[in-house]
Amino acid sequence: MTGKPEPIAAPPSAEELNRRLEKVRALMLEQNLDYYVSFDPVNVYYLTNFANYIHERPFILVIPKEGTPKMVCPLLETTHVKTRARLPLEYATYYEFPAPKGQNWFDLYRKLIPKDARVGVESAMPFGIAKKTPGKKVLTDIIEEARLIKTDYEIGRTVHACEIINEGHRKLLEITRPGVLVVYIYSEVQRLMMERILADLPDFNVMVTSMSAAVWPPSISHDPHRVPTPFTAMEEGGPHVSGVGGKVDGYGVEIERTFFLGKVPEDAKKPFEVSMAARARAYELAKPGAVLSTIDREVRKVIIKGGYGDNILHRTGHGFGITGHEAPYVALGDNRELVPGMLISIEPGVYVPGKGGFRHSDTILITDTGNIKLTEGPERLEDLTIPI
Amino acid sequence: MTGKPEPIAAPPSAEELNRRLEKVRALMLEQNLDYYVSFDPVNVYYLTNFANYIHERPFILVIPKEGTPKMVCPLLETTHVKTRARLPLEYATYYEFPAPKGQNWFDLYRKLIPKDARVGVESAMPFGIAKKTPGKKVLTDIIEEARLIKTDYEIGRTVHACEIINEGHRKLLEITRPGVLVVYIYSEVQRLMMERILADLPDFNVMVTSMSAAVWPPSISHDPHRVPTPFTAMEEGGPHVSGVGGKVDGYGVEIERTFFLGKVPEDAKKPFEVSMAARARAYELAKPGAVLSTIDREVRKVIIKGGYGDNILHRTGHGFGITGHEAPYVALGDNRELVPGMLISIEPGVYVPGKGGFRHSDTILITDTGNIKLTEGPERLEDLTIPI
Numbered sequence: 066m067t068g069k070p071e072p073i074a075a076p077p078s079a080e081e082l083n084r085r086l087e088k089v090r091a092l093m094l095e096q097n098l099d100y101y102v103s104f105d106p107v108n109v110y111y112l113t114n115f116a117n118y119i120h121e122r123p124f125i126l127v128i129p130k131e132g133t134p135k136m137v138c139p140l141l142e143t144t145h146v147k148t149r150a151r152l153p154l155e156y157a158t159y160y161e162f163p164a165p166k167g168q169n170w171f172d173l174y175r176k177l178i179p180k181d182a183r184v185g186v187e188s189a190m191p192f193g194i195a196k197k198t199p200g201k202k203v204l205t206d207i208i209e210e211a212r213l214i215k216t217d218y219e220i221g222r223t224v225h226a227c228e229i230i231n232e233g234h235r236k237l238l239e240i241t242r243p244g245v246l247v248v249y250i251y252s253e254v255q256r257l258m259m260e261r262i263l264a265d266l267p268d269f270n271v272m273v274t275s276m277s278a279a280v281w282p283p284s285i286s287h288d289p290h291r292v293p294t295p296f297t298a299m300e301e302g303g304p305h306v307s308g309v310g311g312k313v314d315g316y317g318v319e320i321e322r323t324f325f326l327g328k329v330p331e332d333a334k335k336p337f338e339v340s341m342a343a344r345a346r347a348y349e350l351a352k353p354g355a356v357l358s359t360i361d362r363e364v365r366k367v368i369i370k371g372g373y374g375d376n377i378l379h380r381t382g383h384g385f386g387i388t389g390h391e392a393p394y395v396a397l398g399d400n401r402e403l404v405p406g407m408l409i410s411i412e413p414g415v416y417v418p419g420k421g422g423f424r425h426s427d428t429i430l431i432t433d434t435g436n437i438k439l440t441e442g443p444e445r446l447e448d449l450t451i452p453i
Numbered sequence: 454m455t456g457k458p459e460p461i462a463a464p465p466s467a468e469e470l471n472r473r474l475e476k477v478r479a480l481m482l483e484q485n486l487d488y489y490v491s492f493d494p495v496n497v498y499y500l501t502n503f504a505n506y507i508h509e510r511p512f513i514l515v516i517p518k519e520g521t522p523k524m525v526c527p528l529l530e531t532t533h534v535k536t537r538a539r540l541p542l543e544y545a546t547y548y549e550f551p552a553p554k555g556q557n558w559f560d561l562y563r564k565l566i567p568k569d570a571r572v573g574v575e576s577a578m579p580f581g582i583a584k585k586t587p588g589k590k591v592l593t594d595i596i597e598e599a600r601l602i603k604t605d606y607e608i609g610r611t612v613h614a615c616e617i618i619n620e621g622h623r624k625l626l627e628i629t630r631p632g633v634l635v636v637y638i639y640s641e642v643q644r645l646m647m648e649r650i651l652a653d654l655p656d657f658n659v660m661v662t663s664m665s666a667a668v669w670p671p672s673i674s675h676d677p678h679r680v681p682t683p684f685t686a687m688e689e690g691g692p693h694v695s696g697v698g699g700k701v702d703g704y705g706v707e708i709e710r711t712f713f714l715g716k717v718p719e720d721a722k723k724p725f726e727v728s729m730a731a732r733a734r735a736y737e738l739a740k741p742g743a744v745l746s747t748i749d750r751e752v753r754k755v756i757i758k759g760g761y762g763d764n765i766l767h768r769t770g771h772g773f774g775i776t777g778h779e780a781p782y783v784a785l786g787d788n789r790e791l792v793p794g795m796l797i798s799i800e801p802g803v804y805v806p807g808k809g810g811f812r813h814s815d816t817i818l819i820t821d822t823g824n825i826k827l828t829e830g831p832e833r834l835e836d837l838t839i840p841i
Contacts, residue, residue, distance in 0.1 A: 145678045163786030188581025195580040290533045390508045398551030
């Protein structure tokens with residue numbers, strides 16, 4: 066794997082999902098687990114292709130070390146699960162929540178696991194369900210671990226999702242001018258991306274499809290997680306920071322750019338250069354075998370040396386997959402190594418109150434020899450300075 | 454409180470949020486808790502007006518029995534929280550996830566609660582965070598309990614949200630004709646509702662705003678939780694089941710109708726009548742002091758007597774508030790009593806494979822003397838038979 070893989074828009078095959086289950090079972094064997102139980106809709110989706118919102122009627126996937134996994138689910142939802150799930154499942158159906166004594170989900174659930182079993186439980190499992198789980202509970206996130214290295218299918222879906230956000234981001238830069246409102250940018254970009262999704266994925270699942278498209282103008286771009294309100298207006302100059310991302314039928318990706326409208330303020334040039342140098346360092350280091358915490362430490366050094374050590378708000382990046390934020394993390398606290406097939410963002414940032422934020426983000430695939438950018442946007446200051 | 458309250462579109466005052474906190478603290482006192490910890494974004498939003506998606510960097514609200522609540526949150530998000538939170542808070546900020554040893558969120562978190570404290574933990578708390586919570590943990594859902602009876606402010610917001618979905622649902626019935634696709638219905642109705650939201654709530658929070666608008670045509674309406682795909686087409690006849698709902702800047706509501714295009718098939722008349730009789734029975738019973746399980750049992754009797762006992766898939770209804778699905782439940786297993794200020798759906802359904810589904814749903818306020826429908830839509834078969 067060295068070139069950019071082909072996009073895939075087809076739903077996953079049962080074989081693909083079985084391979085994922087086998088990865089989970091290999092980890093269960095290593096950790097000597099008889100059962101693994103999962104409630105987190107993201108983990109359930111990864112293994113089954115069935116997606117759900119969390120509500121008061123629980124869905125719990127019970128994976129024995131051998132044999133068909135069982136889905137605990139409400140009567141009302143059984144055909145919904147069957148319509149979407151592509152992994153063979155057995156069903157343990159309860160009528161409603163709450164139910165009269167003896168007929169609740171937990172009455173059913175606790176019969177599925179012997180009292181003396183060793184049962185793996187994910188961190189995200191609600192405490193209320195963990196308490197009703199029989200057996201000796203072991204807190205372990207093995208589905209997250211299985212998700213770390215992507216299959217060829219997942220990579221193909223991610224390439225496809227990136228094509229869609231690349232198109233959305235091109236449109237965003239085309240329509241963003243001083244005075245334009247966030248609500249207009251969102252609406253135009255979202256419509257374009259939705260048209261493409263409808264064309265490519267006519268059966269897409271709305272539960273795992275969501276899009277965001279916004280720009281942080283210079284007055285708020287120093288504050289990257291303060292969401293711009295709909296009537297936030299674009300300004301002359303910059304730095305503006307764009308963000309287009311979301312989940313395309315279950316695959317999370319993002320692209321972000323620092324750009325300027327009309328002119329580049331003098332005092333924006335240095336922080337822009339420093340953020341670009343930090344980014345270049347990250348790309349240089351992002352290859353198989355590199356330790357994630359080392360990459361983040363080296364990237365921070367570039368920012369600190371550039372004089373902006375007090376203007377770091379976050380790590381260098383995070384993983385992608387069936388979410389837009391997951392392990393591995395390009396962070397001081399993640400001592401894992403990069404492996405071919407991992408998907409990460411590279412997005413070191415410099416945030417100067419009164420001046421603004423400086424950050425590009427891309428969706429990156431780790432290959433056998435280094436990395437490939439799956440998102441595409443302008444990179445040089447001259448291409449990021451839009452005439453008005 | 455007997456008439457329909459006035460709509461409110463203003464953000465909550467600090468006094469409103471303080472009253473909510475006092476409700477929670479009264480329950481803490483009853484249960485002899487020194488602290489209560491909450492992670493569920495819905496519960497945190499209820500108390501603070503700050504909304505967040507769940508991701509790997511945790512936000513935890515730590516409520517001591519006295520003094521200012523503390524918010525454990527990532528550095529990157531602190532100003533985001535401060536921008537939205539309207540309850541006075543203290544902040545315990547950590548840098549990143551994951552962090553080097555000694556600098557993680559849990560290193561900070563466990564210093565906030567003494568080891569010998571009695572600590573209330575909600576059911577939805579992730580097991581991984583519950584495990585890091587110091588003190589003697591008591592599983593108790595007191596914020597959900599505080600949310601059961603709505604304040605006048607919450608009721609006003611719900612009335613406002615219902616006005617918006619009423620408008621959306623009128624539009625839906627206006628444009629739905631044989632051959633029309635779900636994607637068109639969604640897009641037209643969503644646009645109309647979004648225009649109204651932008652006009653009424655220019656600073657609305659996208660994190661707690663979402664809309665759904667769809668119709669289940671007769672070939673799938675017997676299966677109410679199987680989400681129609683975008684290219685699902687409307688048919689002649691019926692029963693079609695519409696659904697318009699969502700969260701309008703944090704307040705969840707819904708309206709659903711069974712309707713027909715052009716003609717009412719002969720064999721749809723009886724199940725329609727039975728579902729309407731069940732619904733009428735629910736309205737008759739929904740008043741202060743009524744036990745929820747009794748209402749559901751009585752409503753089921755009407756359906757069973759009508760000959761459709763095998764065609765019940767779900768309870769009579771559920772609560773609304775800052776979500777579209779919450780306690781109390783009009784269900785066999787909920788033995789609480791209705792109290793003025795509760796918001797519930799009334800939506801008994803009859804589902805006949807091969808014929809379709811029969812269900813109206815409305816958002817209902819329990820008043821001092823009975824109930825008021827906050828949603829509005831046609832109710833009689835002749836008004837629900839749309840000429841084509």
